[in-house]
Amino acid sequence: MSAEEVVSKLKTNSEQNCDEAVRLLVKIAENIVKDPANLKIRSLQKNNSTIKNKILSVKGGLECLKLMGFQENESSFTLPSTTSVEKLQEVKSCLLNLKNSDKQQGAVPKVKQDTIIKSNNSNFEVNGDDLDNVKRFVLPPLKKQFTNPFLQRIETEFHRALAFDDKECQKRAKKLIPLDRLEKNAQRNLRYVQTRIKNERVQDPEFSIQDMLVVELLKWFKEEFFSWVDSPDCESCGGNTVMSHMSSDKSDLVYTNRVEVYKCKTCNSFTKFPRFNDLNILLETRRGRCGEWANVFTLFCCSLGWDARYVVDELDHVWTEVYSITQKRWVHCDCCENAYDTPLMYETGWNKKLTYIIAYSPDEVQDVTWRYSSNHREVLARRNKCSEDILVNALxxxxxxxxxxxxxxxxDYLTKRLVAELIDLMVERKPNDNEKFGRISGSKEWRSARGEIKNENMYVWIISSKHIVNNKVTIKYSTALDKYEFVKGDDGVLIVNEWQYGVYDFSNMFRKEEKDWKTVYLARNEGTDQGSVSWKFELDKGVRKCIDNLSLKFNYQLYENGVVQVQLISDNKCVDFHNTEGVVETQAFSGVRHFTIKATLSGGKGSVAWQHAQLFRQSCDSKDFPFVLCVTFKNVE
Known part of the structure; x- marks a missing residue:
């Protein structure tokens, strides 16, 4: 494949994925040309998350590496020392021409993206633009009105919140949001809610398009825009690293006052990870932990014209609040968790012993601790950094x-809104089911060490090439046997026992066995108004196919006015499944690589209303499978 053909293939990716792949490929070529005798930089580890996710997963990325002269081994790609750098220069020129042609065609220009900040004999790469060329927001002088360290931190954080009001930064941030796509999804979801309100007479949650758009923004931000970093991959070998110390080298502390240094478990090399606060820089790096995430997400909300706050929990977590114009209240939004309006999740699900939670915006600062607790008296007993009167007066x-x-x-508007909020904060409420889960952001080990672990199921059925025979796979579930069966291409059968261990998510659901009637089914928990369960299926990244047709048998039984809503969902596609018996086929998902089946159970009458909507009801001795999914595939064109 020629360089021109590879470049054409790269251009078939999304603009963001293409730009990032080109940036990395150019950098790889430049590093080798600058230091051709360095064997370390001529070897790229396949398990390196950057190489795997930003080059190998991108169309044309693998071909470009091979075109450069890299040879594929079991665990790495290696450029032999005998390979001429002329080929690298040629491929690099084609990639740079692609970059320049995009600019000429009206793409938003990007500044140089090859910054290395040097520290003695080691370097750390900033995954973003040349920071000297990034416009930075300069804050006015801080007055420093308090001597109490806690109040000083509040004053400093409130001062920093002025950056969210920077119009140039907001404009730059807004250009990065795929607003048309998110608005289309938000409109679709709002219509769905309005239809349910009308047809099923459910309570109107008073959602507006703004509320739906916040939900879509949270999902996009977590799944597509920002990356979580527990510890960076080793720059030398791509291996795992552990925290060593904080850098005190002045040459490292040019753009931030915090640079973490990590030591590789394999080769003992050091890798540096700067913790940036500057919003303009974070729009380039797009990675970090909760501080970086919440900073940028709050900026995005402000860029869309919403009132938004940066919320700081003194126990080491941050998130965002957005003011809902329709609901006339501040709504909790945690972009790290893709969580919307679940403020009690930290106390209930994460087991945090809360003390102080302060919200900051360009306009105001407010103690919002009480929104995040269902036991105000216990929280009050733990607050000892200053008296409550002193804190209120300082704010x-x-x-x-x-x-x-x-x-x-x-x-006047801000005062009236504050009064309404203060009244709301006085009310204790009990957590709902969505607020009883632990943390999902960060590695399992990291969350476990912080005591914020979640009892996770979140099972995803990954379909690889060896599973597919004659372009078809079948996955089925029996309630009587309480097991899933997935027949693989090697004639083996993958069995997952117990219904909950094969689902992606569920709420208020259980498996009911009626001894007297000798029947079994899935139903929502007794005393709940609604239950839901979903299954997720996706093709492995190495499969060069996509979905052609879906065939689904999904039996359910209704009594009285029980309701079961079944939906097949993938990105911006959603198909309702209406049959309680038989098989339904659809090609609505032709061309996609993943989809979710979601069932929502509601309705019913009286004290046994929960029994009036049942999934997969069958006799206890049945050998049938009331849930059968058949997927046929086609080759990617």
Whole structure:
């Protein structure tokens, strides 16, 4: 394959994936040309997350490496020392031409993306643009009105919140959001809610398009835009690293005052990971932990014209609150968890012993601890950094100082909104089911060490090439046997016992066995208004196929006015399944690589309403499978 053909293949990816792959490939070529005798930089480990996710998973990425002269081994790609660098230069020129042609065609220009910040004999790469060329927001001087360290931190954080109001930064952030796609999804979801309200007479949650768009923004931000970093991959060998120390080298601390240094478990090399606060820089790096995530997500919300706050838990977590115009209240949004309006999740699901939670925006600062606790008295007993009167007076002082230049109309609006919020904060409420789960962001080991682990199922049925025979796979479940069967291409059968261990997510659901009637089925928990369960299926990244046709048998039984809604979902596609018996086929998902089946159970009458909507009801001695999914595939064109 020629260089031109490889470049054409790269251009078939999304603009963001193409740009990132080109940036990395150019950098690989430049590093080798600069230091051709360095064998370490001529070897790329397949298990390196950057190589795997940003080059090998991108169309044309593998071909480009081979075109450069890299040879594939079992665990790596290696450029032999005998390979001429002229080929690298040629491929690099084609990639740079692709970059430049995009700019000429009206793409948003990007500044140089090959920064290496040097520290003595070692380097750390900033995964973003040349930071010297990134416009940075300069804050006005800080007044420093308090001597108490806690109040000083509040004053500093409130001062930093001015950056969210920077119009140039907001404009730059908004350009990165796929707003048309998110708005289309939000409109679809709002119509679905409105239809349910009308047809099923459910309670109107008073959602607006803004509320739905926040949900879509959370999902996109977590799944596509930002990357989580527990510890960076080793720069030398791509291996796993562990935290060693914080850098005190002044040459490292140019763009941030915090640079973490990690030691490789394999080769003992050191890799540096800077913790940036500057929003303009974070729009380039797009990686980090909760601090970086919440900073950028709050900026995105502000860029869309919403009032948003950066919320700091003194026990080491941060998130965002967005003011819902329709609901007339601040709504909790945690982009690390893709969580919307579940404020009690930290206390209930993460087992946090909360003390102080402060919310910061360009306009105001507020103690919002009480929104995140169902036991105000216990929290109050743990607060000892200053008296409550001193804290309240400090917040009032900071708020009045910030708002003194505001118009009378704006100050009156903010005051009325604050009064309504204070009344709301006085009310204790009990956690719902969505607030009883532990943390999902970060590695399992990292979460476990913090005591924030979640009892996870989240099973995904991954379909690899060896599973597919004659372009077809079948996955089925028996309630009587309480097991799944997945027949693989090598004639082996993958068996998953117990219904909950094969589902991606569920809420208020259990398997009911009626001894007297000798029947068994899935139903929602007794005393709940609604239960849901979903299954997720996706093709392995190495499979060069996509879905052609879906055939689904999904039996359910209704009594009285029980309701079961079954949906097949993939990205912006959603198909309702209406049959309680028989098989339904659809080609609506032709061309996709993943989809989810979701069932929602509701309705019913009286004290046994939960029994009036049942999934997969069958006799206890049945050998049938009331849930059978058949997927046929076609080759990717």
């Amino acid at each position: 009032i002082t900071l708020r009045n100082e910030r708002q003194k230049s505001f118009s009378t109309t704006k100050r």
